Amino acid sequence: IMCASAKYNTRGPALIPRMKTKHRIYYITLFSIVLLGLIATGMFQFWPHSIESSSDWTVEKRSVHDVPVVKLPADSPIPERGDLSCRMHTCFDVYRCGFNPKNKIKVYIYSLKKYVDEYGTLVSNTISREYNELLTAISDSEFYTDDVNRACLFVPSIDVLNQNALRIKETAQALAQLARWDRGTNHLLFNMLPGGPPDYNTALDVPRDRALLAGGGFSTWTYRQGYDVSIPVYSPLSGEVDLPERGPGPRRYFILSSQMALHPEYRLELEALQAENGESVLILDKCTNLSEGVPAVRKRCYKNQVFDYPQVLQESTFCVVLRGARLGQAVLSDVLQAGCVPVIIADSYILPFSEVLDWKRASVVIPEEKMPEMYSILQSIPQRQIEEMQRQARWFWEAYFRSMKAIALATLQIINDRIYPYAAISYEEWNDPPAVKWSSVSNPLFLPLIPPQSQGFTAVVLTYDRVESLFRVITEVSKVPSLSKLLVVWNNQNKSPPEDSLWPKIRVPLKVVRTAENKLSNRFFPYDEIETEAVLAIDDDIIMLTSDELQFGYEVWREFPDRLVGYPGRLHLWDHEMNKWKYESEWTNEVSMVLTGAAFYHKYFNYLYTYKMPGDIKNWVDAHMNCEDIAMNFLVANVTGKSVIKVTPRKKFKCPECTAIDGLSLDQTHMVERSECINKFASVFGTMPLKVVEHRADPVLYKDDFPEKLKSFPNIGSL
């Protein structure tokens, strides 16, 4: 079975077998012809099809009243009541879902029928607008299949969103006669208004045996954790009223209650709050003297004042969502839409999508007993947090409440995550609003570890043909105690590396890899030969670093393994005249980059550079033969959100900038090019990830008045 795993373990560019040029051209021509042919075929085959299919094949021009009628005999079987002990491993047939490389469950929808009893009376309304929207959304999603044999989950077209709109026994009989019912195994029912008078159960009363229930208004006693899905009660107002998002911040009222049919006991408690805290609390009720034609649902009143609903919700920081006869309330959706922080007072209520959503970020849950303390509880919440909750509330509405489609897809995704847990959507993806996703970083090396010193580091020397200088670098670097291996990346295709006997004899293994093309990105390839976590990237002309300096650099890297730790530091500046970024290599008091002509970093960043570099940066660098170090600085700062660490004092590096072309001096064109790189990368990353700092790392006793021979790293700073 194939999976979409990255080819991280393929060998490096050096090891791609090189075909003879003649054959290569031949194969390339062949390949492109085949490709062209395929594209042409595809165009002819599929393009016209999709137009036709959307116009007249799949869309049936029919009315819901034209669907087949099914008569249910009075004695047709009724399913068992719901089994409270059902869990995925007991009542769900996973074998239907199988292992598939996309990790997506397949969902089948039964076709629409009209059910009547023996006397021809309808069992329920055929289908509501919302349920039709929901099924359309499923049908349009990538979960959908029309092949009943490949389906993992079945969705009946029998509409049970509102229990009051159906006949319980007959609906159950209708369910039982579905083609693949099989005791309800793998069937999913959507219900938003469960129960009915007088006892208002918190889950759908229709006997449904093993079927999963996506229900609005579960209590902790009826919710089968990990089996059922708790969904919101959809508010049709969402479609009618457009409430533009309001910036977070203090609003006119602190607490608002907008529900109409509150139990008098609750209303008394709320009024007590209002009496105590004055105008910042607003308790609305239904309007008694509205003129004809004004819909009562769109107005609320306090004494003689009339307010527009739901617009009034935007005027308050917190909005009370009290339970009614049912636990789930449509007002929750309105409140979230208004960016008002819901104060949920409904003991034992299972909040919508609570399996994945972190409601503590968007709401305040207060036990019914503590209603009198509501005001002081809410006042203890810091303002900054309230603003975040307001944003979070709005985001929950946009992502999971706003339409039946959003509700349907979130429900299916939750079930999908249970079946393919190793491909599940993460907490952050479910919960972080786009603004947070954008501004936050999640460091891939988040665990605070100080790697053991014993492992040492691998020095990777990129070279072209400066053999003499290269050998000096090798000799110098080999003196560093923690060096564990030396890897020479031979980037010259026209010339072979010197014979084995000519290389300096050093105490650690020395490996040479030959590359297929003279590319700067070869320096950052995650070669299998690199067995240590720490990599020292070093140019073949950096001979001025002492062994103490390199060893100290390694020790610093061990304390900051998720950062670039390097010697020459550089800075980016905002050029106010030109309105763009500028590269700076002068003696500044700040650094934001280190050159990778001599820098330690984690091997993981090689992997990121090679496989996860955003946009076309990697190719751009290879094409321009410049700025690979700036690209690496951007990459690391972007994923970790941290600054580089420059170590030891500034040295006169013999042209540290010119890694690629020999002899190019540090002149104006070079600086312009480097500035161009910064601007280019900043636009690809969509932000400026580099962090500016004013510090560098020195040994604890550096330049202190202390005998040099007792210092661990005495030889620092000397040229």
Add this chain to the structure above:
Amino acid sequence: MQTRKKYIFLTFLASWLLLFFFGGDQLRRFAFFSGRKAEARRSWPRWTDQSLLKSFADPEELQRDGDPSLLSPRERRAAWLSAYRSSRCRMETCFDFSRCERHGFKVFTYPQERGQPVSETYGKILSSIERSRYHTLNPEEACLFILSIDTLDRDHLSGQYVRDVDEKIRGFPLWNGGRNHLIFNLYSGTWPSYSGELGFDIGHAILAKASFDTESFRPGFDISIPLFSKEHPQRGGDRGWLSQDSVPPKKKYLLVFKGKRYLTGIGSGTRNALHHIHNGHDIISLTTCKHGKDWEKHKDTRCDKDNVDYERFDYQELLHNSTFCIVPRGRRLGSFRFLEALQAACIPVLLSDGWELPFAEAIDWGRAAVVGSERLLLQIPSAVRCIRPERVLAFQQQTQFLWDAYFSSVDKIVHTTLEIIKDRLSPHRSRSRFLWNTLPGGLLVLPDFSTHLGDFPFYYLQHGYSPSKKFTAFIRAVSQAGSLSQPILRLIQAVSGSQYCAQIVVLWSCEKPPPPSGKWPQSAVPLSIIQGRGKLSDRFFPFEAIQTDAVLSLDEDTSLSTSEVDFAFLVWRSFPERIVGFPTQSHFWDAEQGRWGYTSKWTNELSIVLTAAAFYHRYYHSLFTEYLPAALRELVDGLAACEDILMNVLVAAVTKLPPVKVTQRKQHKEGVAQQAECRDGAAGTPPAGQRSPSAPRPAEGKGSAGSRSLSQRQDCLDQLADWFGYMPLVSSQLRLDPVLFKDQVSVLRKKYPGLEK
């Protein structure tokens, strides 16, 4: 030959292309059209009258969902109390919240009864509770009660089984039907069904149990705890085994298992199938039939061969060298393997259907383990192969974080249990799921301090916040002279000169009243004075007056320049979770004496930054005062100079990272002798040696103050290491200097020339 082939191929392709260009239309119509039509995806129809469909509920019905004739809310809650009991308990029906209101969350352990020995493990649990900051000796103020009867092993065939628990419990006057009681259990039921049977009626008590099954688990009420062995350490605990992050994971094996194969009985379904996925190459799944007394009776044909293979591999070696570890159910749902794999950074692949995972109320296991299905065992190899290497790396790190935060010692397991219950008492002041699952973990984050992530030093990067741009200088004054000394005047001058200083707070720690406000120097920033209570731990009390994220902690005789302060503050903004300061000291392991050593000499390393001149986040004041148990603060108050070591130890225990030293102009005074002096005169001498008889009485002579304080600090370090169960301090070899510090460049170019004098 080659050329001819090429031409043939090219001709073929060309004709194929031509065919499609000119004959495509016909082809489609005849060959494909009819076929495609039948295959076309049948999606949900677009009804012609869909815009006319009625809504599922009319707006009135949705908004006026109430029925006054129903039970009133109060009556309903009363009805719940009687309806939802024992197996349907929830916090709102079986827990008495009112007990926790007056005194907060206090936990009472029943006194040990004579002739009623408890097992070693239960002893550890009880002692963890007694060491916790929530412990109380007074049942009157308790919110939660823990029995002294050992209920860990309820397998009635076991030697540890305690008989007649029911009778004993009924004798307790505090039992109250189990209300507000917490009962720990590791083993329940016995051969052959291993059901959740405890052998006594727990009533309304909360059950913290290992191997909990989802069916009997009362959500939001019970707590699932991990199974741990009796060797599990009381405190501290071993670190995880992951010492480096590598991508791809450089492990010899992909997936391993080594354990018993049950031939019959419960759990045998999975254990009996595990050998099928063994491939001898990167998947090692070894089982043995050899266990129990009469295994040979059930022996099947595989057994002999299996047993041979089984002996060839060492379990520890497999744990160390595998990326994933199978954690199948045993007879019961949980097994020791779970924690073993977690510690080894071997990503657990759980095959235990219906297991309520440990602390799942708080912990998001999807980030640290693969929750497999017993029924899909054969898919496991391909499923784990498909997990991308970055995700594997994240999994591995998460196992280590969780192990270290919640599982590595009995203390952590018990404290996590308590914190989860505490969070339920006031949902609006509880930890979000994010806090539980992100470093440094829920135990170290106090929701009572704040519920906003930006107020803690740990989440700046994850949430795109940054620490405040100003700091509060917090000066402890101990001089007993009636007037202000020269050093403190100079210090106030220097600190208030910093552009980043928001306010100065002086903690006046002497009996004599502070000089009147007119005597204090005029400074650009507000200055306020707090009267201390004469305790050393005062300096880390979370005073309301401190309003900024950063605190610059100072002693009155510290000598600093404005540029030193400026530079250090900028460094702190890069490391807001650490202590950043000037004079440092270090600890080392004294192999000769077999104890921790402490030195204030100049060394090449540092692990302690003196709080006589250091920046840190104000949250650490809260952590110091609220998180550490009172006993530890008493210990510090009893020793002369231990509070700053404790602060360093605490921060290191939280961050696992060393403090940061920044450039200092010249050697700072240690300031310890001064403190002792003040305490002599000021009658603030604490009852020395009460907790620690070995500690010398402070401040008897003045001659050898230096060496005496050194030995006290040494003692302090030892006692702290003992209390934490390990040595949290981490050493660093570096110091942060300004970028151009002592560089061969004109002074005019340097931002901090003053630091080089």
